Amino acid sequence: MNFSHLSLDHVGIRVTDLAVSERFYAKFGFIRDPEEYAPAVKACGLHHPSGLRLHLIFNGVSDPAGNVLMDVPVKYSGYTHAAFIIESMVGLVAWLEQERITITEGPVHMGHDRRVVCFIRDPDGNVLEFNEILQ
Known part of the structure; x- marks a missing residue:
C-alpha cells in the first residue's frame, strides 16, 4: 500500500x-x-x-472537570486539538476580541520561530489551535 x-x-x-x-x-x-x-x-x-x-x-x-483530555491531571491518550493555518495572527486576535472568544494560550512563537500560535476553546471546551506560518 x-x-x-x-x-x-x-x-x-x-x-x-x-x-x-x-x-x-x-x-x-x-x-x-x-x-x-x-x-x-x-x-x-x-x-x-x-x-x-x-x-x-x-x-x-458535559464533564464538570472540563475537557478530559486536556483539563485533568491524568493525561489520557486521544486527539487533543485541531490546528488551522491563518494568514494573520494580529487579524485573528482582533477578530476573536470582537467576537468575545477567549484566547486560552498565546499568541506565542513556536518551532524555532517558524510560527506564531494561539489556542481557543469551542463551547464544549474542545481545543482549537491557529498558526500563522512565518517566512
Whole structure:
C-alpha cells in the first residue's frame, strides 16, 4: 500500500449541543453539508470554502472537570486539538476580541520561530489551535 498521496478528510469533534456548536463554527466560515447530516448516528458534517471539513458528533455529555483530555491531571491518550493555518495572527486576535472568544494560550512563537500560535476553546471546551506560518 502506497500512502504518498494521503490527505485528511475531516476532523471529528464531540459536542453536547449541535445548534450551539454550529453557530460557533459558522463564525469561522463552516456551514452544514446537507449530505453529511446523519441524525440517526448523531453526526453533522460541516464544510469550509477552503475545503476543510469537520464532523460534529452531537452525543457529548458535559464533564464538570472540563475537557478530559486536556483539563485533568491524568493525561489520557486521544486527539487533543485541531490546528488551522491563518494568514494573520494580529487579524485573528482582533477578530476573536470582537467576537468575545477567549484566547486560552498565546499568541506565542513556536518551532524555532517558524510560527506564531494561539489556542481557543469551542463551547464544549474542545481545543482549537491557529498558526500563522512565518517566512
